[in-house]
Amino acid sequence: MFAANFDYYRPATVAEAVQLLSTKENAKILAGGHSLIPAMKYRLAQPSALIDIGRIPELSGIRVEGGKLRIGAMTTHAAIAASADVKAHCPLLAEAADKIGDQMVRNRGTIGGAIVHADPAADYPPNLLALGGSVTAVGPNGSRTIDFAGFWTDLFTTALAPNEIVTEVTVNGYGKGTGGAYADLQHPASGYIVVGASAVVTVANGVCSKVSLVIGGATPNPVRASAAEAALTGKAPTAENIAAAAALAANGISNPIGDSFASGDYRVHLAKVLAKRALTQAAARAQ
Amino acid sequence: MKREVTITVNGVTHTRTVEPRLLLVHFLRDELGLTGTNIGCDSSQCGACTVHLDGQAVKSCTVLAVQADGCRVTTIEGLANGKLHPLQQAFWEKHGLQCGFCTPGMIMASADLLSRNPNPTEEEIRRGLEGNLCRCTGYQNIVAAVQAAAEMMKK
Ligand SMILES: Cc1cc2nc3c(=O)[nH]c(=O)nc-3n(C[C@H](O)[C@H](O)[C@H](O)COP(=O)(O)OP(=O)(O)OC[C@H]3O[C@@H](n4cnc5c(N)ncnc54)[C@H](O)[C@@H]3O)c2cc1C
Ligand code: FES
Numbered sequence: 001m002f003a004a005n006f007d008y009y010r011p012a013t014v015a016e017a018v019q020l021l022s023t024k025e026n027a028k029i030l031a032g033g034h035s036l037i038p039a040m041k042y043r044l045a046q047p048s049a050l051i052d053i054g055r056i057p058e059l060s061g062i063r064v065e066g067g068k069l070r071i072g073a074m075t076t077h078a079a080i081a082a083s084a085d086v087k088a089h090c091p092l093l094a095e096a097a098d099k100i101g102d103q104m105v106r107n108r109g110t111i112g113g114a115i116v117h118a119d120p121a122a123d124y125p126p127n128l129l130a131l132g133g134s135v136t137a138v139g140p141n142g143s144r145t146i147d148f149a150g151f152w153t154d155l156f157t158t159a160l161a162p163n164e165i166v167t168e169v170t171v172n173g174y175g176k177g178t179g180g181a182y183a184d185l186q187h188p189a190s191g192y193i194v195v196g197a198s199a200v201v202t203v204a205n206g207v208c209s210k211v212s213l214v215i216g217g218a219t220p221n222p223v224r225a226s227a228a229e230a231a232l233t234g235k236a237p238t239a240e241n242i243a244a245a246a247a248l249a250a251n252g253i254s255n256p257i258g259d260s261f262a263s264g265d266y267r268v269h270l271a272k273v274l275a276k277r278a279l280t281q282a283a284a285r286a287q
Numbered sequence: 288m289k290r291e292v293t294i295t296v297n298g299v300t301h302t303r304t305v306e307p308r309l310l311l312v313h314f315l316r317d318e319l320g321l322t323g324t325n326i327g328c329d330s331s332q333c334g335a336c337t338v339h340l341d342g343q344a345v346k347s348c349t350v351l352a353v354q355a356d357g358c359r360v361t362t363i364e365g366l367a368n369g370k371l372h373p374l375q376q377a378f379w380e381k382h383g384l385q386c387g388f389c390t391p392g393m394i395m396a397s398a399d400l401l402s403r404n405p406n407p408t409e410e411e412i413r414r415g416l417e418g419n420l421c422r423c424t425g426y427q428n429i430v431a432a433v434q435a436a437a438e439m440m441k442k
C-alpha cells in the first residue's frame with residue numbers, strides 16, 4: 001500500500017525542524033514512523049510534508065541527572081530497554097519499553113513518537129505517569145516543560161501545540177526501598193494492551209510510605225487510581241491490604257472504552273485484577 | 288518533490304531518485320530487483336519484509352527509502368558468504384519452512400536475535416520472533432532451526 005504523496009524534509013537541528021513545522025502547510029514530524037507510516041498507508045493520515053527528525057544528533061541518548069533520567073525524544077524503545085542506566089535507575093521503564101510490539105518495532109519506534117501519538121493502548125503513558133516526570137517541548141517561542149499529569153489530554157491528543165516538537169522526556173528514577181511493576185493484558189492479535197496497571201511503591205519501616213498507581217487502556221488517557229493509592233498509603237503491604245486497595249483501582253474510571261474484544265465492564269474488572277498484581281509485585285520489589 | 292537517495296545494499300551502493308513515499312521494501316524489490324524480501328501484510332505485523340538497517344532488524348514496509356538514505360541495508364540475498372549462513376543451513380536441515388514465504392524475514396529477525404543473544408532459550412527465541420508470523424509451520428521447526436544455528440555459530 002502506498003501513502004499519499006508528500007514533501008520530505010530532513011533538518012539537521014531542532015531549530016530548523018521547528019521552523020519547517022511552523023512554515024510548511026499540513027506538516028507532520030516523522031520520528032520512528034511506526035505509528036505514522038502505517039496510518040499514512042491506510043490514508044488515515046495524509047500530511048503534505050514530513051519533517052524527519054531522525055538525523056538530529058541531540059535528540060537521541062539517555063543521561064542520568066540528579067536521580068532523573070533525561071531521554072532524548074528520538075531514543076528507540078530498544079535502546080531504552082537495553083540501557084544499563086535505565087535498568088539501574090528506573091527498571092520499570094526498561095520493562096515497559098521491552099513490552100512494546102516486537103524487536104523490529106522496538107528498533108525503530110521512539111519514546112517521543114509514542115507519547116505524542118497518545119494511543120490509549122500504548123505502554124509508556126501509564127508507566128510514565130506512575131513514575132512521574134515531564135516532557136520538554138520546543139516551539140517558535142522557545143522551550144517549555146509539561147508535566148506528564150497534564151500531557152495527555154484526550155484520545156490521541158496531547159497538550160503539545162501544532163508547532164511544537166518534543167525534544168526530551170524526563171523520568172523520575174528510584175532506588176532501594178522502592179519497587180515498580182507493570183501488569184497488563186495484551187490483545188492476542190495486536191499485542192497492544194487491553195488494560196495495563198503500573199505501580200510504584202515505596203516501603204519504609206514495614207509500611208507503604210508512597211504509592212503510585214495508574215491504569216492505562218481503559219480510558220482515552222491513563223488515569224491515576226487515587227482512591228487505591230490513598231487506601232494503601234501508610235499500611236503494611238500485606239495481601240489483604242493490597243487486595244482492599246486494588247478493589248478501588250477503577251474508581252477514577254468513567255466511560256471506559258469498550259470494543260468487540262473487551263467491553264467497558266470487562267476493562268473495569270481487569271483494572272482491579274491487574275492493579276492487584278502490579279501492587280503486589282511492586283511492594284515485593286521494594287523490600 | 289522527488290529525492291535522491293544513496294543506499295548501500297549487501298555491500299553495493301545504489302543511488303536512485305525516488306518519491307518520498309516509496310517504502311524501503313519497494314526500493315529493494317522494484318528498484319533493485321531483490322525480491323527475497325517479501326510483503327505479507329499492510330499492517331506492519333507479519334515481519335516477512337524484515338531486513339537489517341545499519342545492523343538492526345527492521346520491517347522494511349514501515350521504513351521510507353528516504354529514511355534509509357546513507358545507510359547500510361542487508362537483505363536475505365546478502366546473508367550467505369560463499370556458503371549458506373548457519374541460519375540458512377539450519378532452516379534447511381531442520382525443515383524450518385514449508386511454503387517459505389516467511390523464511391527470509393524469519394532468518395533476518397533470527398540473525399538480529401542471535402547477534403544480541405548468542406545463546407537463547409526456547410522462550411527467548413519465541414519471544415524474539417514474535418514480530419514474524421508463519422502460516423505454515425506452527426513455529427516448532429523454526430525454533431529448532433534457530434537453536435541449531437546458535438550451536439553452529441558457536442563452533
Ligand atoms: C506492529 C506494531 C506493534 C506495536 N505495538 C505497540 C505496543 O505493544 N505498545 C505500544 O505502546 N506501542 C506499540 N506500537 C507503536 C510504537 O510504539 C510506535 O513506535 C509509537 O507509537 C510511535 O513512535 P514513532 O517514533 O514510531 O513515531 P511516529 O510514527 O514517527 O510518529 C507518531 C506521531 O507522533 C508525532 N511525533 C513523533 N515524534 C515527535 C516529536 N518528537 N515531537 C512532536 N511530534 C512527534 C508524529 O508527527 C506522529 O503524529 C506498535 C507499532 C507497530 C507498527
Ligand atoms: S510486510 Fe508485513 S510487516 Fe512488513
Ligand code: FES
Nearest residue numbers: 385387421422423
Ligand atoms: S513457511 Fe509458509 S508462512 Fe512460514
